[in-house]
Amino acid sequence: MDLSKIAALVGCAVLAFASAASSHAADARETESYVRVPLPPGFRVEKTELDGPVFADAKGHTLYRWPFTDQRVGNVGDPKGQSTCTDVKSTTNTGYMSPYPPGLILPELDQRPTCTQAYPPALAPANAKPVGKWTVITRKDGRKQWAYDGFALYTSNLDQRPGDVIGGDSYEHRGDNPAMRVPVQPPPDLPPGFNVATDRTGRMLLDGRKFSVYASDADAENKSNCDGVCAKTRIPMLAPASARQHGDWTIFERSPGVLQWAFRKRPLYTYTLDPVAQGRDGSDEPGWHNVYTQRSPPPPAGFTQQNTAAGIVVSDAQGKTVYMYNCGDDSVDQLGCDHPTQTQVYRLSMCGAGDVERCLNTFPYVTAPAGAKTDNRSWSIVDIDPKTGRFARPGQSGAVRVWAYRDRPVYTYAGDKHAGDINADGLGEFRGQRQGFKAYWIRDDFNARTRSGE
Amino acid sequence: MTSSFTDILLCKRIPAGLLAALVVLACGYAAAVHAAGTVPPATAASAAAEPPADAPTPPPNGTIAYVLTDLHWAVWESADGKTECPKGFNEGNREHFKKLFPQDGKQRTLLETQLRREVDAWYPTTAPEQFNFLEAGGPTAYGLNLDYKIGQTDFTGPDGAKGVDNQLYRVLGCIRNYRPPEGAIQGFDNDEVTKDVYNRVIVELSGVESLVNDDDVQVMIYRGRDPILLDATGKNAIPGGSQRIDVRWGSKFIQKMHGRIKGGVLTTDPSDFIYPWAVFYIATDEFMHAARFSLNLTPTRAEGVIGGYLDIESWYSQMNRSYSTHHQSYGQSSAPSMYKALRRLADGYPDESGANTAISAALLARWTQVNLVPASKAQAASIALQKPAPPYAGPPFPRTIAEETAENNSQVASAELR
Numbered sequence: 114m115d116l117s118k119i120a121a122l123v124g125c126a127v128l129a130f131a132s133a134a135s136s137h138a139a140d141a142r143e144t145e146s147y148v149r150v151p152l153p154p155g156f157r158v159e160k161t162e163l164d165g166p167v168f169a170d171a172k173g174h175t176l177y178r179w180p181f182t183d184q185r186v187g188n189v190g191d192p193k194g195q196s197t198c199t200d201v202k203s204t205t206n207t208g209y210m211s212p213y214p215p216g217l218i219l220p221e222l223d224q225r226p227t228c229t230q231a232y233p234p235a236l237a238p239a240n241a242k243p244v245g246k247w248t249v250i251t252r253k254d255g256r257k258q259w260a261y262d263g264f265a266l267y268t269s270n271l272d273q274r275p276g277d278v279i280g281g282d283s284y285e286h287r288g289d290n291p292a293m294r295v296p297v298q299p300p301p302d303l304p305p306g307f308n309v310a311t312d313r314t315g316r317m318l319l320d321g322r323k324f325s326v327y328a329s330d331a332d333a334e335n336k337s338n339c340d341g342v343c344a345k346t347r348i349p350m351l352a353p354a355s356a357r358q359h360g361d362w363t364i365f366e367r368s369p370g371v372l373q374w375a376f377r378k379r380p381l382y383t384y385t386l387d388p389v390a391q392g393r394d395g396s397d398e399p400g401w402h403n404v405y406t407q408r409s410p411p412p413p414a415g416f417t418q419q420n421t422a423a424g425i426v427v428s429d430a431q432g433k434t435v436y437m438y439n440c441g442d443d444s445v446d447q448l449g450c451d452h453p454t455q456t457q458v459y460r461l462s463m464c465g466a467g468d469v470e471r472c473l474n475t476f477p478y479v480t481a482p483a484g485a486k487t488d489n490r491s492w493s494i495v496d497i498d499p500k501t502g503r504f505a506r507p508g509q510s511g512a513v514r515v516w517a518y519r520d521r522p523v524y525t526y527a528g529d530k531h532a533g534d535i536n537a538d539g540l541g542e543f544r545g546q547r548q549g550f551k552a553y554w555i556r557d558d559f560n561a562r563t564r565s566g567e
Numbered sequence: 568m569t570s571s572f573t574d575i576l577l578c579k580r581i582p583a584g585l586l587a588a589l590v591v592l593a594c595g596y597a598a599a600v601h602a603a604g605t606v607p608p609a610t611a612a613s614a615a616a617e618p619p620a621d622a623p624t625p626p627p628n629g630t631i632a633y634v635l636t637d638l639h640w641a642v643w644e645s646a647d648g649k650t651e652c653p654k655g656f657n658e659g660n661r662e663h664f665k666k667l668f669p670q671d672g673k674q675r676t677l678l679e680t681q682l683r684r685e686v687d688a689w690y691p692t693t694a695p696e697q698f699n700f701l702e703a704g705g706p707t708a709y710g711l712n713l714d715y716k717i718g719q720t721d722f723t724g725p726d727g728a729k730g731v732d733n734q735l736y737r738v739l740g741c742i743r744n745y746r747p748p749e750g751a752i753q754g755f756d757n758d759e760v761t762k763d764v765y766n767r768v769i770v771e772l773s774g775v776e777s778l779v780n781d782d783d784v785q786v787m788i789y790r791g792r793d794p795i796l797l798d799a800t801g802k803n804a805i806p807g808g809s810q811r812i813d814v815r816w817g818s819k820f821i822q823k824m825h826g827r828i829k830g831g832v833l834t835t836d837p838s839d840f841i842y843p844w845a846v847f848y849i850a851t852d853e854f855m856h857a858a859r860f861s862l863n864l865t866p867t868r869a870e871g872v873i874g875g876y877l878d879i880e881s882w883y884s885q886m887n888r889s890y891s892t893h894h895q896s897y898g899q900s901s902a903p904s905m906y907k908a909l910r911r912l913a914d915g916y917p918d919e920s921g922a923n924t925a926i927s928a929a930l931l932a933r934w935t936q937v938n939l940v941p942a943s944k945a946q947a948a949s950i951a952l953q954k955p956a957p958p959y960a961g962p963p964f965p966r967t968i969a970e971e972t973a974e975n976n977s978q979v980a981s982a983e984l985r
Contacts, residue, residue: 185893206677206681210893211661211893211896212660212661212664212892212893212896213664213680213681213892214664214670216674217675217676217677217680217681218674218675218676218677219676219677220676220677220678288847289893388764388793388794420815420816421816421850422765422790422816422817422819422820422843422850422852423765423816423845423850424816458678458682459682462678462682462685462686463685463689465964466686466689466690466966466970467682467686471964471966474963474964475962475963475964526963527963527964528959528960528961528962528963530957530960531956533819534959535850536884536959538849538850538888539849539851539888539889540689540887540888541689541891542685542891542892542893543891543893544847544848544849544888544889544891545888558816559763559764559765559845559848559850560763560765560845560848560850562848
C-alpha cells in the first residue's frame with residue numbers, strides 16, 4: 114500500500130474520530146431551550162448541567178420551592194401562598210416517619226442551622242409587584258417573599274456559584290424521600306404531547322405518556338427512512354396540521370398529508386416494546402438513540418460501568434459499584450444530612466455502626482488519583498477530613514482527595530466482592546431513601562430508578 | 568373427534584378411581600409434601616409404573632415451562648395459632664423501642680435511640696438481647712426432608728411425612744408479618760412476584776415423556792423479561808402467555824438441575840439455587856444451598872414446595888433492605904431479634920469457625936404454564952452456565968458481640984421487658 118493511501122486511511126480515521134468526538138461534543142454542548150416568561154427585576158435563568166434551565170436570583174443562585182409533601186404520618190413543606198420555613202431552630206424530630214416517635218433530640222444542635230439559614234427566603238422589596246406567575250407573599254415575620262406559581266421561593270446555602278443545584282434537584286422522587294426542595298424552572302420549549310424529565314443521563318425527551326422518544330441514525334435531516342417493517346415498532350411522533358415549528362422543533366411531511374416532528378432536525382419516534390416509561394430498550398437496537406434536550410456530563414475518566422441483574426451502575430476503576438449517600442432528617446424543616454457541611458451522625462450510623470474506622474473500611478471514599486481533573490461541575494474533587502466526614506481545611510494534614518457528585522462524596526462498599534454486586538443498594542432507612550446508600554444507576558430496566566434520582 | 572374421545576374429555580369414561588387421584592394431585596400441597604418429604608424407599612416397589620392410558624399427554628417436544636406466580640415462606644398455622652405459638656406472637660421493633668425508651672418524661676436523643684436501633688438492625692450480632700423471642704413450635708410444618716433423616720428438631724408435614732427440615736419456620740412462625748393471609752410482609756413478598764418483572768422466575772422441563780412418571784427430566788431455571796398474562800380481573804395468572812428469557816441482565820439466574828416425575832410430582836436433585844426477589848424496587852436476590860423442588864404438575868399449573876438451606880446473610884440483607892424498620896413494624900418484626908434467632912437456629916453450612924451460615928427453609932410456590940419465545944431460548948442456550956457466585960457474606964466489618972453487649976448495658980432499659 115503506498116503512502117498516499119495510508120495517509121488517506123489515517124485521515125479518514127482521524128476525521129471519523131473527530132466527527133464522533135464532535136458529535137458527542139455537540140451533544141455535550143447542547144442545552145435545553147426554554148420559554149421566555151416575564152421575570153421580576155434582577156431575576157434570570159441559569160443553565161445547569163443536570164437539571165436544565167432554572168430560575169435564579171440576581172446573584173445567579175438557583176431558586177427553589179418546597180412543595181407540600183405527605184410523609185407517613187404527617188406532612189411538611191409549603192402549601193401554596195405560604196412559607197413554613199422559619200427562623201426558629203428545630204430541635205426535635207417530628208415522628209412523621211414511623212415507627213419512631215416524635216420528640217427525639219436532633220443531632221449536633223450547636224451546629225444545626227435554622228430553616229431560613231439553610232434555605233434563605235427569596236425576599237422581595239416592599240414595593241415588589243407581581244409579574245406573570247411571580248407573586249409576593251407575606252411571611253409570618255412580616256417580610257415579603259417572592260413566590261412562583263404560588264410556591265414560596267428560596268435559595269440554598271449549599272449553592273455557591275450560578276448554575277449550582279446542590280440544595281435540591283429535579284428528579285421525580287417517590288415514596289419515602291424527605292420533603293425535597295425542587296429547583297423552579299421556566300417552561301421547557303416543547304410542543305404539546307411532549308415532556309422532558311431529569312434522568313441520571315440527562316434531560317430526557319418523552320411523549321405525553323412519559324415514554325421515551327427516539328431518533329435514528331438512518332434518518333436524514335428532517336427526513337424519515339423508517340417505514341414498512343420499521344414503522345411497526347417505531348411509531349412516528351406525528352404533528353397535527355395546526356402545529357408550528359419553532360426553535361429546535363421542525364415539522365416535515367413523511368408521507369402525503371402526514372406530518373412528523375423532528376427535534377434538532379432528527380425525526381422522532383416512540384418504541385412499542387418499551388416496557389416502562391422513560392425506558393432505554395429502544396436504544397438497544399444499533400443506530401437508535403434516546404433523545405435528550407441536554408446530556409449530563411459523564412463520570413470522569415477512571416470510572417467504569419458494570420452490568421447488574423437490574424441494569425447498569427457506575428463503578429470505580431476496579432469495577433466496584435459506586436454509591437451515593439443521601440439523607441434528609443425527620444424534622445419540621447426536613448434539612449439535609451448528607452453534605453460535608455452537614456451533620457455526619459446519620460451517615461456514621463449506617464456506614465460504620467457509629468465507628469469512624471469501621472465506616473472508612475466499610476464504605477471507603479472513591480479517592481481521586483493525583484493529577485485527576487474534572488471538566489464539569491457535576492463531578493468534582495473535594496478534600497475531606499476522613500475522621501469527621503466534613504470538608505477539610507485548606508492544607509489540612511490527613512485530608513483525602515475524593516470524588517464527589519453534586520458536591521457529595523461517593524463511595525464503594527467493601528461487601529461487594531464480584532462484578533455487578535450491589536449489596537449496599539438500599540442499605541439504610543426506608544430503602545436508603547430517607548437516609549442511606551444508593552447505587553449510582555445509569556440504567557434500570559425494571560424500576561426506572563434513574564428518573565427517581567435513586 | 569370420536570364420541571369415545573369426547574366422552575373422555577367430558578370425564579364420562581374416566582374410571583372414578585383415577586379421576587379422584589387426578590383431582591387430589593391437582594388440588595393440594597399435601598400430596599407433594601408427602602411424596603417428597605419421605606425418605607426414598609430402597610425397594611423396587613418404588614419403580615415408576617407405566618402411566619395410565621388416560622394420563623395427560625406429554626408436552627409438545629417433551630418440553631413445558633411454568634412461570635412463578637405465588638411465593639410464600641412456608642408457615643403452617645393452626646386454627647387459633649396456639650399449637651405453634653402457645654405463648655402468643657412476637658412483638659416488633661415499635662414495641663421494643665417503647666420498652667427500651669419509654670415515655671417517662673426523660674428527653675432522649677435521636678442518636679441514642681433511633682440511630683442506635685438502626686445500628687442494631689444493620690450491624691446485628693449474636694449477643695443476647697433484652698427480649699424473649701418466641702419461636703414457633705408444635706409438631707407440624709411444611710417442608711422437605713432435606714437431610715433424609717428424622718431428627719429431634721424435625722417436623723412432621725401436614726400429611727404425616729416425617730423428618731421435615733424447616734428451622735426457618737421456628738423464626739417466622741410466630742411473627743404476624745409472615746402469617747397468611749393478613750401478614751403484611753408475606754403479602755408484599757407475594758404481590759411483588761407478579762408485579763415486578765425483576766422477579767420473573769421460570770422453570771422449564773425438557774425431556775419429559777410423561778407429566779405423570781418420568782425418571783429423567785432436565786430442569787432449567789430462567790429469569791423472564793415480560794409481564795405475566797392475567798385474566799380479566801387482573802389478579803389471576805392464566806396459562807398460555809409468552810415469556811422472553813432475560814439473557815441480558817438475568818444470565819446469573821440461568822441454572823440447570825436434574826429431576827424426576829413420579830405420580831405427577833416433580834422432584835429435583837439438590838442444587839444451589841439463586842433467585843431474584845425484589846420488593847419495592849430494591850434489586851435483591853436470595854440463595855439456597857442444596858435446594859430441591861417438589862411440584863405437582865399439570866399441563867397448565869404447577870405448585871408445591873421449594874426446600875433447601877437458606878443463606879442467612881443473603882436473606883437478612885434482602886429483608887432489611889426491602890422493608891427497613893418501617894414496614895417491619897406493620898406486622899411486628901424486629902430485625903435484630905430475627906437475626907439472632909436465625910443464627911441460633913441455623914442448621915447447615917458451617918463457616919471456618921464452625922458457626923452455621925444457613926438455615927433449613929421451605930417456600931410454597933405456585934406456577935402457571937407459559938410459552939418461551941424460541942429466539943430467546945436460542946440466545947439462552949448460547950450462554951455458558953455460571954455456577955452461582957457465593958452468597959453475600961454480611962457486613963464486611965461486623966460489630967462484635969462485646970460491642971453490642973456494652974451498648975446494651977449502657978442503655979436505659981424499661982422496667983419490664985419480656
